[in-house]
Amino acid sequence: MxxxxxxxxxxxxxxxxxxxxxxxxxxxxxxxxxxxxxxxxxxxxxxxxxxxxxxxxxxxxxxxxxxxxxxxxxxxxxxxxxxxxxxxxxxxxxxxxxxxxxxDIAPRSILKNQTKKLIDSGYQCMAASELEHYLFKDGYEAANEAGFQDLKPASNYLEDYHIFQGTRTENFHAKIRSHLKKSGVPIENSKGEWGKGQHEINVRYAEVLDMADRHIVFKQCLKEVADSMGASVTFMAKYHEDQAGSSCHIHMSIWKEDDNIFAGDQQIGPVSGSDEFRWFLGGWIKHVPDVMPFYAPTVNSYKRYVDGSWAPTRLAWSYDNRTAGFRVVGKGKSLRIECRIPGADCNPYLAFAASLASGMDGVNNKIEPPEIFVGDIYAANELPRVAYSLAEANAAFKKSEFAKEVFGEKVVAHYAHHFDLEQKAFDSAVTDWERKRYFEQI
CATH class of the missing domain: 3.10.20.70 (Glutamine synthetase, N-terminal domain)
Structure with missing residues (x-):
């Protein structure tokens, strides 16, 4: 109708x-x-x-x-x-x-500019974003009045894949799945995650701009339904130092008509793929330092990158290995690259634009990826690490010729200023950690 x-x-x-x-x-x-x-x-x-x-x-x-x-x-x-x-x-x-x-500085415009380049080349990008969140029994007003301290999570244990705990939050998550499906955001599944009250709902993949739109509707739905039920959710990358961070794993592949051009017969470690797959992976990895603030846009984002926490800390790729920043999954038509670097706090238009621009630069310039890594990447201290802070990431973003070339100097200057302001706001704040550490002890 x-x-x-x-x-x-x-x-x-x-x-x-x-x-x-x-x-x-x-x-x-x-x-x-x-x-x-x-x-x-x-x-x-x-x-x-x-x-x-x-x-x-x-x-x-x-x-x-x-x-x-x-x-x-x-x-x-x-x-x-x-x-x-x-x-x-x-x-x-x-x-x-x-x-x-x-x-040009609007987030959706930035992604549309990248998709237009791709479409003009005869291709399209298929993508998905896996978003994690924490659900609390406290409403937003109560959480605010409590200074966001000692909130009651929807679970009191690590609920990863637990059906029992998932059943206990079905009054919320079943509504979310139904509302989203009826709102044009098709859902694949939902599950408990590796945190107390942490959950994941997976949205079906789509063309990259459509997927970014779905991502926005998804977040809005969760926040508003939680509010209507006297509960709250957060998409902070790291809401508490003792709990797992919340990610936004990005899955991406490049298609021509109805074919995934990543599929191919070349053997790349345990993976059979095409030249385009290999080069896209190479460009995506190479340009992480150039565009890191688009994946991790807040001061809090960088608290998530902790070894052994399911969040990636180093730039490497592997096949079906959750310690990798880039995890290759699927075979044949389903072959795709999962980038595990973005947090749930990312702006999807910016994160997708950064991913697509980086990967296609790899294809256009035939950038080879590093050798596949087998084993525990957390223990591989010789590998390059993701940035330690927003200040460090933004310094690289400001200087990046790649970022200026693909997004334009106006966009880079605008967002670099935005990230600078975020860092300055934090630098001038007095935190709970400081009060606990430096207030006179008895």
Missing amino acids: DINTLIKNGEIETIIVGFVDHYGRLLGKRYDAEFFLETVPDGGTHFCDYLLTTDMEMEPMKGYESANWDLGYGDFHLHPDMNTFRILDWQYKTALVLCDIDE
């Missing part, structure tokens, strides 16, 4: 017109459905351009060229992508349409 019929029949009364900011948050307006039809599909809409210059508390920050007080914080124009129209099953008679912004 098309949008006009849904609105005429009274099945849709509200349409959220949205876009995604630096942090991957969905921002926008709620339109009366009939007024939306009259104005937005052809004319678009306008939002204040300060929305791509704010911090987490929505304060407009200084130093951005795209929008500032001197320019008066005007509007930017948004074009609705009607292909993204979907009913939000968990909201009352509400649909969502995602928009593109007339700005």
Whole structure:
């Protein structure tokens, strides 16, 4: 049934017109459905351009060229992508349409620029993002009032693959699977993860831009349903030092028409693949330091990279090896590369754009990957390590000629400034760790 019929029949009364900011948050307006039809599909809409210059508390920050007080914080124009129209099953008679912004710095624009290059070459990228989250019995307001301390996780033990504990949270996760499926986000499965109250729900793979859109809807659904039930979820990369981090494993392959071009007869260690598979893997690994903040965009992101914690700490690849930053899985048509570096806090448009640009640079320049690693990569101290901090990662990003070439100098300058501001905000904060360590002891 098309949008006009849904609105005429009274099945849709509200349409959220949205876009995604630096942090991957969905921002926008709620339109009366009939007024939306009259104005937005052809004319678009306008939002204040300060929305791509704010911090987490929505304060407009200084130093951005795209929008500032001197320019008066005007509007930017948004074009609705009607292909993204979907009913939000968990909201009352509400649909969502995602928009593109007339700005190269917008996250969705950055990914679309990379996919256009690929499509112009006759290919498309298929991708999936495996998102982990922690579920708490405390609601968001209660968690805030408690200073996010001593929250009650949905499980009191490590629930990885445990059906019993999964059953105990089915009042939440069954609703999520159903709502997402009815909202155009097909679900494969869900399971407990290696943390107290940690869970994973796997969304079916799709074309990379569609997958990034699904990722955004997924997060919005979990947050809003948890809130409606008096619970809360977090996608922090490392919510507690004693618990496993939450990841966003990215699966990616390149297709031409209905064929996965990664499939091939060349023997690469235990893997049979094509030249394109090998070169894509080589480029993806090589360029991690160039684009690391797009995988790990917050100060907290880097707390996740701990040896023996299921999070990768070194740049290497292996076949079906969860200690690897790049885990190759599948065979034949299902052959794909899983990058385990991004955390659940990543912006999917930026992480997918970084992955695709890196891999295709490998294909275009025939970049060979390092030798396959067999064994415990955590113990391989000779391998290059992922960055230790956002400051370190951003310093490399700023200097990267590769990043400037594939994204443009304007994009690199804009996001480097954003990451600088995140680091400065942390550097000026007094943390609980400091109070516990340096307050006079008795």
